Amino acid sequence: MYLADSRNSTTSSTAAPGSTRPGRRPAVPGTVLALGAVSLITDVSTEMITAVLPLYVVTALGLSPLGFGLLDGINNGVGALVRLAGGHLADGGGRRHKVVAGIGYGLSAVCKPLLLLARGLPAISAVLAADRAGKGLRTAPRDAMISLATRPEHRGRAFGVHRAMDTAGALLGPLVAFAVLRVAVDGYDAVFTVSACVAALGVLVLVLFVPSRPGTATPATATGTGTASTPPAPRPTLRDSLALLRRPALRRLTLCAALLGLTTVSDAFLYLLLQRRLGVPAGLFPLLPLGTSAAFLLLAVPLGALADRVGRRRLFLAGHAALLPAYALVLSPLRGPAAVVTVLALHGAFYAATDGVLAAATAGAVPAAHLGAGQALVGTGQALARFVCSLAFGAAWSFWDGRAALAVAAVALAAAALVAARLLRTTDTPDTGRTDRDDPHNTPQGAPR
Template sequence: MYLADSRGTPAVVPHRGRRWAAVPGTVLALGAVSLITDVSAEMVTAVLPLYLVSALGLSPLGFGVLDGVYNGVGALVRLAGGHLADGGGGRHKAVAVAGYGLSALCKPLLLVAHTLPVIGAVLALDRTGKGLRTAPRDALISLATPPERRGRAFGVHRAMDTTGALCGPILAFLVLGVAAEGYDAVFTVSSCVAVLGVVVLVLFVPARPATAAADTAAADTAAANAATADTAAANAAAGSAATSGPLRVTALLRMPGVRRLAACAVLLGLTTVSDSFVYLLLQRRFAVPAQWFPLLPLGTAAAFLLLAVPLGVVADRIGRRRLFLLGHLALLAAYGVVLAVPGGPLPVVAVSVVAVLVLHGAFYAATDGVLAAAVAGLVPDAMRARGLALVGTGQALARFACSIAFGAAWTAWGDGPALAVATAALAISTPVAIAALRPSTGPSAGSPTGPAGTPSRQRAT
């Protein structure tokens, strides 16, 4: 169990004679905000694909474009959110509040949006809010946590976030079962829950989180940075960043570790099929009844919830970039199951669906928070939100392109050939990314370090 006091400094709990540092209170508070917000967001996400494709008759290509807008707009705004958060000595909480608030305001608009252009505009505004809040939120987590425990902290946050993703579809399923106007009722409940998340953020998340043993951690971090080639380059680039453009993208890309990690995130994002398409594939290829469709995300969320913290700890031990790549092998296996088992007896179908959802959840547990923790180890504090935004934007834009391309391939060739092409592309790009992120002779900046910057014996090699 993770305990924290109200001041944001980590509490400790004895365990078998050792004192295990807990995650800071800031992380737990942000986790609570994400949990509540994800209940709201996933209520909508759980019903939206079926609502658009079945109720409104949208083609797979049309859905791919709309899903791409849903994810791509947030990516375009993310850099601006990171820039605003890092400016003026750090406005991370204020920008996060603006992002969460904008998304909350968009939920009631779904009640009056019944045409595709209007729905697309509402979803674009909602994703603008997500783009604004993501980098400041992750920066708050990394700034509040000692470097050697960032994988654990992001794992705890993502586990709480995923608890909301687990509850959202259940709540949507229950609302659809009892409400006469099912979709409108889902959107109404989602709006109320979103407002609650903003209230928790305003009241319980500090504007300037205190780190654990701030002076000691700062000294250790400085020594660790001096001991690693990637982070030394980051500090050199940060020193000259004042002459860069307002978003300092050029300075960030001059940092070798950031450049390689961003390139690999983009490459792998180009072969990552949207979650909504994964669930539509399962529903169609395995003949899942339509009324059970909102529950499909639960399998992914449950696996993510169970694995997020353990894999975060593993990432701190073996290296965050290594685990990020291993997560894509789990995704490749999930695609393979969908292709290999197109149907059959009910027991075979049930096992196949469960296997795909577990692998899908494992993919997110090994990549989502782990990637953010890896980026945090490569970027100086003053540019933390910008660095997180840069890599996240590249990855999200790549997934935006994949969503449109996959929708077009599905429309032209059918779901099976489209998935086969995506699987082949992922099988090719993963070894390329492994080669690109192979550690150099120096310690990996994305890997944990011991006291005074000494590389941990469990560092990735």
């Protein structure tokens, strides 16, 4: 923390006081790169677990698809309510964003070695719940720091760069897990141990190299008013945070994210379907996420920049549309490496067009003083919806089969995309190239309209 804060203070002292010239700030600030490095390291740790978890619980522990659906739902949704708390606690200026994010990263790091002791469904569920609580705490403050550090017209690109670095970790994680499984006698335990060490390194990088205060945007400058020396706004109350849903733009964005999340099959289930329907050998299963991560890594930055130009909401919808041909390929009689690679490429394109793009769109729909809470509200709606989807998909697979469950999900996703397109078409604030300061509903307290 000392290294990051002292470097940030030195940079601020050399800049002209109150300078807001656009040319003085890079499109992708150093804060974004530092947070990207933390996410890269942490994602190596997380994806090591994610890569082996489906086979571990289904094969090694003998859980049914319904039991795995419960675990996967926990993995995606149990931290949703914690995300609301994290976003609210982080708002208010000062070092709150970094402190709350650090607690979240630390909690997830502590959970990794606990998987060595968890053997039954209740124990694994508890560990995953704590791990996802850590993710819930850190996600909104981290995205708020990225938003505050970046000029509004460059947020799509900045989130694209961050997500690309994050995905580089997702690309490396399964490779490390694959290598550990190859060389270790107790493969799964070795994966959990190495994952814990890598997670601890991520926390250390956060403490040492991420500035406590983003260097480019205060609540005033982020909305185009005031200067960098403007005092921070008072810390928002819980009522202020929840009242953000009264804003039409944010309410529609949250509703669409939840609706589409409710019909999006989780990664783990898609990989299990690929392994079973397209004949992927079980020994290569940990490598399946690499295809998704590679496509995500290649497309995150260009699609983020494209979103800044053509519209973030539009690209968000297009990303979900990319899942439909992927589902169709899994349901088709096609087999072989080409079909697997195509599905994984479409899956990666989906994430590149939706993950960081949704965060950038959210940042444009709320005032800077509420960025943490705004990101948390949208993320919570999406996470809870994916939690319900995992439970429903696991139950459908248990009672019918995986093919029938995926067919129903594909039809539901197509219908949800049509509804979301209509909702977002009526959104009354822009989502490219500038903030939402022209919307009177989105003017922060104390800022002139």
